[in-house]
Amino acid sequence: MTEPGLPHLLFIGAALFFIGVFGFLTRRNLITMLMSVELVLNSVCINFVAFNRYLWQERLDGVFITIFIIAIAAAEAAVAIAIIIHLYRSHRTIDVGAAEDMKH
Amino acid sequence: MKTEWMVMAILLAVLLFRLGRGLAQSTLLSLVQLLLLLSTALSLTGDSTTPLFGGMYLNGPLAAFQKSVLLFAAWMISLLFSDWQRESSHLSEYLILLLSSLLGMCFMVSSGNLLMLYLSLELATIPMAAAANLDLGRKRSSEGAMKLILSSAFSSGVLLFGISWVYGTTGSLDFGVIAKGIDGSPLQTLAFMFLFAAFAFKMSAVPFHLWTADVYQGSPMPVTAYLSVVSKGSMAFVLVNLLHGMFRSMSGAWYHLLMVVVLATLVVGNLFALRQQDIKRFLAFSSIAQVGFILLGMTGVRPLGPSAVTYFVLIYILSNLAAFGVAALVSARTGIEDIPSYKGLAKSNPFLAWMMALSLFSLAGIPPTAGFFAKMFLIVEGAWQGDYWFVVAAAINIAVSLYYYMRIVRLLFSEPEKSIPTLVPAPSERLGLLVCAVGMVLAGLLSWIYDHISTLN
Numbered sequence: 325m326t327e328p329g330l331p332h333l334l335f336i337g338a339a340l341f342f343i344g345v346f347g348f349l350t351r352r353n354l355i356t357m358l359m360s361v362e363l364v365l366n367s368v369c370i371n372f373v374a375f376n377r378y379l380w381q382e383r384l385d386g387v388f389i390t391i392f393i394i395a396i397a398a399a400e401a402a403v404a405i406a407i408i409i410h411l412y413r414s415h416r417t418i419d420v421g422a423a424e425d426m427k428h
Numbered sequence: 429m430k431t432e433w434m435v436m437a438i439l440l441a442v443l444l445f446r447l448g449r450g451l452a453q454s455t456l457l458s459l460v461q462l463l464l465l466l467s468t469a470l471s472l473t474g475d476s477t478t479p480l481f482g483g484m485y486l487n488g489p490l491a492a493f494q495k496s497v498l499l500f501a502a503w504m505i506s507l508l509f510s511d512w513q514r515e516s517s518h519l520s521e522y523l524i525l526l527l528s529s530l531l532g533m534c535f536m537v538s539s540g541n542l543l544m545l546y547l548s549l550e551l552a553t554i555p556m557a558a559a560a561n562l563d564l565g566r567k568r569s570s571e572g573a574m575k576l577i578l579s580s581a582f583s584s585g586v587l588l589f590g591i592s593w594v595y596g597t598t599g600s601l602d603f604g605v606i607a608k609g610i611d612g613s614p615l616q617t618l619a620f621m622f623l624f625a626a627f628a629f630k631m632s633a634v635p636f637h638l639w640t641a642d643v644y645q646g647s648p649m650p651v652t653a654y655l656s657v658v659s660k661g662s663m664a665f666v667l668v669n670l671l672h673g674m675f676r677s678m679s680g681a682w683y684h685l686l687m688v689v690v691l692a693t694l695v696v697g698n699l700f701a702l703r704q705q706d707i708k709r710f711l712a713f714s715s716i717a718q719v720g721f722i723l724l725g726m727t728g729v730r731p732l733g734p735s736a737v738t739y740f741v742l743i744y745i746l747s748n749l750a751a752f753g754v755a756a757l758v759s760a761r762t763g764i765e766d767i768p769s770y771k772g773l774a775k776s777n778p779f780l781a782w783m784m785a786l787s788l789f790s791l792a793g794i795p796p797t798a799g800f801f802a803k804m805f806l807i808v809e810g811a812w813q814g815d816y817w818f819v820v821a822a823a824i825n826i827a828v829s830l831y832y833y834m835r836i837v838r839l840l841f842s843e844p845e846k847s848i849p850t851l852v853p854a855p856s857e858r859l860g861l862l863v864c865a866v867g868m869v870l871a872g873l874l875s876w877i878y879d880h881i882s883t884l885n
Contacts, residue, residue, distance in 0.1 A: 371589070
């Protein structure tokens with residue numbers, strides 16, 4: 325067993341990203357879709373911290389942007405959940421299939 | 429930094445009025461209109477160009493002008509949609525959301541660091557999602573807001589994934605340092621694809637356009653107009669900056685990518701616009717087709733590219749806002765939103781019908797209007813790479829778009845089946861429409877406007 329290094333972390337990051345993308349595209353429940361987006365954002369955080377730790381240690385750019393991403397993800401989730409709650413009040417469901425009043 | 433200070437001051441003023449005893453709706457609206465006009469005028473006088481916050485914030489003459497264009501568009505929106513704004517029970521919230529989004533766009537245009545770009549992008553998009561939900565009683569409004577927030581959150585995730593790989597391969601988030609570290613390695617190409625996909629999402633270029641029509645139809649009219657002109661325009665400014673600055677050395681790789689996206693955007697935008705019956709959906713698809721032209725102007729890596737894009741966005745703001753303004757007025761007073769009901773508008777409302785016709789002429793690019801010149805400059809930029817079949821294909825798409833724009837003009841001036849009552853625009857709406865009309869005609873004829881923009885670069 326080798327010591328885990330940068331490739332392992334990047335693999336986790338990429339895997340998490342695509343799990344998030346897959347979840348976003350296949351799930352029909354709005355809250356689950358929101359959770360998938362959070363997975364995507366967290367995968368990015370893993371990438372940034374890994375790059376910072378293993379390749380560019382002299383400056384902390386990667387760690388700083390991670391802190392900002394976490395804060396903004398929270399803000400985004402707050403607005404999204406407010407919108408979803410409002411949608412639930414008018415539609416009585418949070419299934420994307422039901423929210424299809426408008427057609428192409 | 430001057431422009432941002434002014435937007436922040438207006439924002440703070442609206443917030444204080446909201447928290448304090450409050451003003452009458454119409455007084456508040458007039459005050460904001462006046463302040464926006466003042467700050468547009470002040471921002472045109474030039475700004476200092478020293479980098480701030482260790483290179484996070486860069487301001488050049490062109491960026492300062494682009495911010496004035498965005499401010500001008502915000503002023504026009506505050507004028508043109510006064511019907512909806514006056515009757516809305518959430519006027520101050522609406523203004524705060526729109527102004528904070530405008531602030532984000534100003535920062536975005538002058539960002540010099542990917543962290544700053546991400547932060548300002550979020551500041552620009554999150555308030556728009558909340559604003560799209562402001563027609564609280566309408567089901568479609570919350571549906572549109574839901575689609576906007578989910579797609580914009582997802583595209584930010586994609587953008588960040590691209591940024592993380594750019595950071596991994598170059599070791600910095602600063603535009604200047606990254607530009608030196610870009611060598612076109614496969615990893616960087618991959619990162620660029622992610623970044624570009626995110627921008628295509630935000631600009632609603634094909635194949636990332638699916639959210640656009642639903643969001644436009646569901647949102648309140650001023651928010652739709654804001655999304656389609658201000659938000660799209662600022663994205664175009666940032667993207668042309670990135671392509672011609674940071675990723676210039678990779679232009680061989682992104683030129684072909686852009687070519688495919690341009691053709692797909694033009695064809696799909698036009699084909700869907702042909703069959704729309706709802707005026708907002710129609711304008712949504714026509715704006716997708718216009719994005720194709722903006723991207724076309726970016727393909728030529730020449731110093732004039734950013735100027736041509738800026739000029740086009742300015743003209744696009746004037747023409748599209750006039751169309752939205754007339755549509756909003758008709759919809760607010762009579763509830764008509766489907767295109768066949770516009771039949772014979774010229775009989776009872778010649779002023780509105782002529783404004784609509786002029787803006788559609790300009791969007792289509794018919795010579796005396798400025799739309800022709802704006803499109804011509806973009807096509808000239810695109811032709812610089814020497815792929816003439818590509819430029820010809822884009823020009824053929826102008827002919828296609830002519831059909832659906834002229835279809836509406838024909839409807840406006842044919843005999844009415846049901847008479848539409850005579851609608852008297854409010855003074856501010858009349859002023860806004862006249863400014864648009866004068867701009868559409870004069871900005872094309874007065875060549876010094878384009879000359880001025882091209883010297884700013």
